[in-house]
Amino acid sequence: MTATTSDEGAAVPVTIRDVARASGVHISTVSRTFSAPHLVNPETRVRVLACAEDLGYRPNRAARALITGRTHNIGLIIADIANPFFPPLIKAAESQARHRDYHVFVADTNEDPTAEEELVHALAKQVDGVLLCSPRMSNSLIEQLSREVPLVVVNRQVTGLPCVLMDVGQGARSAIEHLVGLGHRSIALLGGPRSSWTNREMRRAASAAARAGGAELTVLGPNAPTEVGGSAIAEQVRRSGVSAVLAYNDLMAIGLIEGLDALGVRVPQEVSVVGVDDITLSRLTRPKLTTVATPTGAAGRTAVDMLLQQDIESPRGARGSGAGTALGVRRTTAQVMLQTDLVIRDSTGPGPYARPARPLAAPRGPDPHCPAGPGTPTTATGDAVAS
Amino acid sequence: MTATTSDEGAAVPVTIRDVARASGVHISTVSRTFSAPHLVNPETRVRVLACAEDLGYRPNRAARALITGRTHNIGLIIADIANPFFPPLIKAAESQARHRDYHVFVADTNEDPTAEEELVHALAKQVDGVLLCSPRMSNSLIEQLSREVPLVVVNRQVTGLPCVLMDVGQGARSAIEHLVGLGHRSIALLGGPRSSWTNREMRRAASAAARAGGAELTVLGPNAPTEVGGSAIAEQVRRSGVSAVLAYNDLMAIGLIEGLDALGVRVPQEVSVVGVDDITLSRLTRPKLTTVATPTGAAGRTAVDMLLQQDIESPRGARGSGAGTALGVRRTTAQVMLQTDLVIRDSTGPGPYARPARPLAAPRGPDPHCPAGPGTPTTATGDAVAS
DNA sequence: CGTGGTGCTGCAAAGGTTTGCAATGAAGTA
DNA sequence: TACTTCATTGCAAACCTTTGCAGCACCACG
Numbered sequence: 009m010t011a012t013t014s015d016e017g018a019a020v021p022v023t024i025r026d027v028a029r030a031s032g033v034h035i036s037t038v039s040r041t042f043s044a045p046h047l048v049n050p051e052t053r054v055r056v057l058a059c060a061e062d063l064g065y066r067p068n069r070a071a072r073a074l075i076t077g078r079t080h081n082i083g084l085i086i087a088d089i090a091n092p093f094f095p096p097l098i099k100a101a102e103s104q105a106r107h108r109d110y111h112v113f114v115a116d117t118n119e120d121p122t123a124e125e126e127l128v129h130a131l132a133k134q135v136d137g138v139l140l141c142s143p144r145m146s147n148s149l150i151e152q153l154s155r156e157v158p159l160v161v162v163n164r165q166v167t168g169l170p171c172v173l174m175d176v177g178q179g180a181r182s183a184i185e186h187l188v189g190l191g192h193r194s195i196a197l198l199g200g201p202r203s204s205w206t207n208r209e210m211r212r213a214a215s216a217a218a219r220a221g222g223a224e225l226t227v228l229g230p231n232a233p234t235e236v237g238g239s240a241i242a243e244q245v246r247r248s249g250v251s252a253v254l255a256y257n258d259l260m261a262i263g264l265i266e267g268l269d270a271l272g273v274r275v276p277q278e279v280s281v282v283g284v285d286d287i288t289l290s291r292l293t294r295p296k297l298t299t300v301a302t303p304t305g306a307a308g309r310t311a312v313d314m315l316l317q318q319d320i321e322s323p324r325g326a327r328g329s330g331a332g333t334a335l336g337v338r339r340t341t342a343q344v345m346l347q348t349d350l351v352i353r354d355s356t357g358p359g360p361y362a363r364p365a366r367p368l369a370a371p372r373g374p375d376p377h378c379p380a381g382p383g384t385p386t387t388a389t390g391d392a393v394a395s
Numbered sequence: 396m397t398a399t400t401s402d403e404g405a406a407v408p409v410t411i412r413d414v415a416r417a418s419g420v421h422i423s424t425v426s427r428t429f430s431a432p433h434l435v436n437p438e439t440r441v442r443v444l445a446c447a448e449d450l451g452y453r454p455n456r457a458a459r460a461l462i463t464g465r466t467h468n469i470g471l472i473i474a475d476i477a478n479p480f481f482p483p484l485i486k487a488a489e490s491q492a493r494h495r496d497y498h499v500f501v502a503d504t505n506e507d508p509t510a511e512e513e514l515v516h517a518l519a520k521q522v523d524g525v526l527l528c529s530p531r532m533s534n535s536l537i538e539q540l541s542r543e544v545p546l547v548v549v550n551r552q553v554t555g556l557p558c559v560l561m562d563v564g565q566g567a568r569s570a571i572e573h574l575v576g577l578g579h580r581s582i583a584l585l586g587g588p589r590s591s592w593t594n595r596e597m598r599r600a601a602s603a604a605a606r607a608g609g610a611e612l613t614v615l616g617p618n619a620p621t622e623v624g625g626s627a628i629a630e631q632v633r634r635s636g637v638s639a640v641l642a643y644n645d646l647m648a649i650g651l652i653e654g655l656d657a658l659g660v661r662v663p664q665e666v667s668v669v670g671v672d673d674i675t676l677s678r679l680t681r682p683k684l685t686t687v688a689t690p691t692g693a694a695g696r697t698a699v700d701m702l703l704q705q706d707i708e709s710p711r712g713a714r715g716s717g718a719g720t721a722l723g724v725r726r727t728t729a730q731v732m733l734q735t736d737l738v739i740r741d742s743t744g745p746g747p748y749a750r751p752a753r754p755l756a757a758p759r760g761p762d763p764h765c766p767a768g769p770g771t772p773t774t775a776t777g778d779a780v781a782s
Numbered sequence: 783c784g785t786g787g788t789g790c791t792g793c794a795a796a797g798g799t800t801t802g803c804a805a806t807g808a809a810g811t812a
Numbered sequence: 813t814a815c816t817t818c819a820t821t822g823c824a825a826a827c828c829t830t831t832g833c834a835g836c837a838c839c840a841c842g
Contacts, residue, residue, distance in 0.1 A: 023828060034792050039830060049790060066543075068520045070457045070466075071828035074797050079457075081521075089501075090482035090675075098476055102503055111517050113500035114476075116489055130498050133455045133798095134468075134521065156453075235679060262679055288477075292622060292649055294681045410798060421822050426800060436820060458798035462827045 022063045031059040042067060073134075082112045082315060083131035083138040083157075085124060089116040091233070091259065092287040093304060094141065097162070100308030101139065108316055110136075119201075121145040125153065132157040137315040140164070144203055160315045162307055164205045170318060171343040172311045176206050176284065177213035179300035179348035183254050183282045184214050186298075186350055188221035191362030192252035192280060196245055198238065198264065199229025200256030207256060210284070214254060226250060231260060238263025239270075246273055251280065251359045258283035258290045258299055265293065265355065276357035286351055295354035303346045310344055409450045418446040429454060460521075469499045469702060470518035470525040470544075472511060476503040478620070478646065479674040480691060481528065484549070487695030488526065495703055497523075506588075508532040512540065519544040524702040527551070531590055547702045549694055551592045557705060558730040559698045563593050563671065564600035566687035566735035570641050570669045571601050573685075573737055575608035578749030579639035579667060583632055585625065585651065586616025587643030594643060597671070601641060613637060618647060625650025626657075633660055638667065638746045645670035645677045645686055652680065652742065663744035673738055682741035690733045697731055 028035040033052060040047050041056040048056075059065075073079040082105050086094050102112045113135065117123040121144045131138055137158035143150060147166050153159065154169055162172045187195055197214050200207040211227060218225035226248055231237035238260035245253060245264065255261035261283030265275050275281050275295060283290060286301035415422040420439060427434045428443040435443070446452075460466040469492050473481050489499045500522065504510040508531045518525055524545035530537060534553050540546065541556055549559045567584075574582055584601050587594040598614060605612035613635055618624040625647035632640060632651065642648035648670030652662050662668050662682060670677060673688035 021828095025828080035829080036793080036831080037791060039828095040791090043830070047790075052790080066516060066519070068461075068828055069517070070460055070520050071797090072830075073457055074455075074461060074799095074828080075830045077797085089476065089485055090479070092477070092479065095477035095503075099503060099505065103505075111502070111514070113502065115498070115500065116482075116486060118486065118490075127498070129453060130456070132453070133457050235675070266679060288622070289676060289679075292653060292676075293679060408798095412798080422799080423801080423823075424821060426798095427821090430800070434820075439820080455798050458827090459800075460827095461798080461829095462800045464827085 021068075022065045023068070024065070026063055027056065027060045027065050030063060031056045070134075079134055079136055080110050081135040082110050082312065083127075083135040084112050084114045085127055085131075085138060085140050085143070086114060086116050087119050087142045087144060089114070091257075092289055093257065093259075093285045093302075097141065097304040097308040100305035101312050102308075104309040104312040108312070110312075110316070112312075117144070119144055121149075125149060128153045128157065128159075137318065139311045139315060142204070142206075144201070146203075158315060158318050160311045160318070162311050165343065170314045172307050172314065173343065173345045174206075174302045174307060175345050175348050176300070176302070177209045179284060179302070179350065180210040180213040180254065181217040182348075182350040183284075183298075183300055184217035184223070184225075185221060186352065187252040187254070187280060187282065187356065187359065188218075188223050190252075190280065190356060190359050192250075192359030193223045193361050194226070194250045195223050195252045195254065196226045196228050196248055196250040198231060198241060198245075198253060198255040198260055199227055200231060200233045200260070202230045204233075204256075210254075210256065229256070231256065233257050233260060235259050235263030235266065238265075239267030242267025242271055242273075245279070246271055251278075252282070252356070253279060254282045254284075256284065258285045258287045258297060261297055261299070261355070262289065262293050265295070265297075276355050280356040280359065282356060290353070298353045298356040299351055301349045301351050303348070306346050310346070314342060314344070408455075409452045410455070411452070413450055414443065414447045414452050417450060418443045465523050466521055467497050468522040469497050469699065470514075470522040471499050471501045472514055472518075472525060472527050472530070473501060473503050474506050474529045474531060476501070478644075479676055480644065480646075480672045480689075484528065484691040484695040487692035488699050489695075491696040491699040492703075495699070497699075497703070504531070506531055508536075512536060515540045515544065515546075524705065526698045526702060529591070529593075531588070533590075545702060545705050547698045547705070549698050552730065557701045559694050559701065559733065560730065561593075561689045561694060561733045562735050563687070563689070564596045566671060566689070566737065567597040567600040567641060568604040569735075569737040570671075570685075570687055571604035571610070571612075572608060573739065574639045574641070574667060574669065574743065574746070575605075575610050577639075577667065577743060577746050579637075579746030580610045580748050581613070581637045582610055582639045582641065583613045583615050583635055583637040585618060585628060585632075585640060585642040585647055586614055587618065587620045587647070589617045591620075591643075597641075597643065616643070618643065620644050621646050622650030622653065625652075626654030629654025629658055629660075632666070633658055638665075639669070639743070640666060641669045641671075643671065645672045645674045645684060648684055648686070648742070649676065649680050652682070652684075663742050667743040667746065669743060677740070685740045685743040686738055688736045688738050690735070693733050697733070701729060701731070 024035050024038050028038045033056060037048055037052060038056055041053050045053060069079060084098060084101055086098070098114055105112045115127045115131070117127060124143055124145050128138055135157070137160065140150065140159055140161045142163040143161065150159065150161065150166050151168065160170045160172065163174065165171050165173060184195065195218060197211060199211065215225055228241055228244060228248070231241055233256055238255060242264055246268065253264060255264055261281050265281055268275055268279060273279055283297050283299040284302065286299045290297035290299050411422050411425050415425045420443060424435055424439065425443055428440050432440060456466065471485060471488055473485070485501055492499045502514045502518070504514060511530055511532050515525055522544070524547065527537065527546055527548045529550040530548065537546065537548065537553050538555065547557045547559065550561065552558050552560060571582065582605060584598060586598065602612055615628055615631060615635070618628055620643055625642060629651055633655065640651060642651055648668050652668055655662055655666060660666055670684050670686040671689065673686045677684035677686050
């Protein structure tokens with residue numbers, strides 16, 4: 009029974025009916041053997057299982073989904089897989105989903121809002137829910153799509169929808185305070201895509217922090233959130249005369265450093281640079297990048313949890329063929345904010361107003377040197393998700 | 396008709412039946428309106444389309460697949476999304492599939508053979524075929540799985556299955572010749588995973604090239620194909636006394652450079668390093684990496700083409716409920732080999748036996764400086780795929 | 783011996799779509 | 813006028829599975 013798999017090169021798909029015939033029971037019994045084993049006689053069960061194993065039977069998930077309304081699949085829509093920010097999130101989501109007996113299908117949109125919409129439609133009937141990561145489409149469109157399939161949004165705040173956010177505001181504040189503490193008084197913020205929620209949050213928080221620290225903040229952008237976007241603006245950064253830069257993400261920061269290097273501007277001696285995301289790459293460039301670590305893994309896990317939570321209550325395509333369920337009630341509006349952390353490496357150094365006595369160090373925050381546990385939710389995850 | 400989408404927040408799925416009722420025709424007519432428009436009266440057609448648009452009808456792909464046997468989805472199984480080698484491949488495959496009206500679902504296996512197998516099973520009934528990229532499972536298992544769902548293998552040679560390969564053999568040869576030309580006579584090859592086809596090919600070709608060039612080749616490994624794998628072996632590289640290294644991939648090469656740097660060994664002054672893949676990262680590290688560019692985009696496109704080619708001939712789950720189709724005949728055994736190119740940057744320099752007169756340059760090959768068109772198939776793609 | 787309960791199994795409908803076949807009607811041809 | 817052809821549409825089976833309901837046999841209890 010264990011490895012009796014007969015090697016009959018069966019390209020012909022074997023169905024539940026074949027198993028039923030082979031084991032001399034009705035198809036419903038076979039079905040129950042898999043989906044409700046406690047309802048079938050142990051003897052019958054082993055016989056059916058043996059036959060199934062022997063024939064190489066595998067339940068057709070699509071057919072099952074047609075009637076149960078649950079596919080046990082999750083869709084994961086990503087703006088750009090090539091951005092190293094996402095893989096950790098994807099992996100975390102996949103692992104979390106696997107534990108819950110779900111599979112994850114990833115789709116890349118190439119930063120194209122149209123592709124995003126189309127993909128949601130394509131996925132709608134083949135998954136139980138969709139995780140929308142850093143979406144580029146409008147809030148209203150997202151809301152509209154959320155009526156077609158359960159949605160959880162990551163890195164974007166959409167009222168009425170479950171969202172997983174990272175506290176980039178706090179991150180930007182820490183970064184600015186770090187720079188101010190190093191003696192920088194003229195700082196540039198390299199903006200990302202215009203439609204990015206993260207972008208707005210960073211700008212808001214950075215402005216406030218700069219004001220509080222007596223520094224001047226120049227906003228440059230919007231820019232493409234890539235190395236190219238960063239290197240392209242190097243010249244402008246130099247002309248602006250700032251002594252420090254906070255970039256929208258690590259990719260831009262790295263590109264900027266490249267660009268400045270090409271212009272003969274040295275980092276961190278002449279200009280300090282801070283990124284956001286703490287992608288693995290940021291540890292490998294020279295100088296190693298000072299950056300705001302975002303809890304991408306935790307975000308992936310949390311998003312999956314929220315989606316499944318939301319799903320469980322509403323088995324779509326329920327048997328009762330009527331508008332019996334009150335509409336709009338099942339919305340889970342929980343929004344989770346995850347904590348970020350400043351990681352200080354080699355791309356930041358003393359600025360023009362540095363106090364010479366004090367050695368360079370983090371200006372505030374407990375133990376800023378890459379603390380072990382980023383990702384602890386600020387607004388209690390438990391509460392929010394449970395609601 | 397264009398934007399009459401009534402905003403009735405319909406969470407209740409609208410089916411073909413609703414459209415039929417609304418437009419006063421039979422469901423089969425509605426079905427034909429979408430899947431065979433030429434069979435329905437133009438007037439009826441516009442009426443049905445209008446109703447469908449109005450109700451926000453979207454065909455249920457799962458249900459359609461149940462009867463047609465074709466989902467218009469492609470599965471893409473990747474060993475490790477976090478490896479920057481893959482995103483370009485994924486994007487190319489997606490774009491190619493989109494042109495053919497197919498969607499791509501990506502799944503990451505975390506380099507785990509078991510996960511690979513499970514994913515193929517999970518995907519089997521939900522996609523029309525699967526692209527297996529750099530698989531870690533055994534050839535026999537792959538063959539077995541290929542009876543369950545059409546498969547195309549990338550970066551691995553499996554007899555009897557369609558494969559897309561990159562000519563890393565040629566790449567390794569070019570790299571070794573480059574190093575020999577620079578005056579290196581003692582070279583190390585940093586091996587990758589043991590089960591990797593690429594690994595074997597490189598080793599074979601590198602040995603031959605070294606012998607031909609009068610150099611000695613030391614093989615170190617196997618190693619994990621990551622930065623960590625590279626940096627971990629730095630000490631051993633130094634002890635081995637070689638003046639040049641060819642690494643299994645760029646990630647390892649970059650890790651090695653890091654590791655050597657930590658040991659105080661300078662690249663390329665003391666040791667030259669060559670990678671493979673030409674990931675974007677290789678342009679951003681310092682020194683910029685000399686590497687063998689692999690045509691990942693072309694590989695993704697070709698793989699999709701081959702899969703679809705193979706698919707078209709065999710509409711799985713055909714109507715005729717018998718073993719009518721001759722089994723084993725439809726196998727497309729085409730194997731495509733894509734060309735690679737050496738890209739010379741800053742991580743390689745003159746070795747102990749360099750002839751001082753000659754300035755450092757590429758030893759052979761036409762115009763080795765990043766020619767525009769890597770990815771042209773060696774064995775004519777057209778023929779192979781068409782077979 | 784009758785009644786009720788329990789454990790197991792079969793029956794058939796349902797889910798949303800496609801598609802071969804037949805029916806209809808109209809137009810064209812002899 | 814009668815016959816063929818064609819375009820359009822309806823009918824119903826089929827795809828593979830799940831699940832409420834009913835039937836059956838068996839046991840225990842009164």
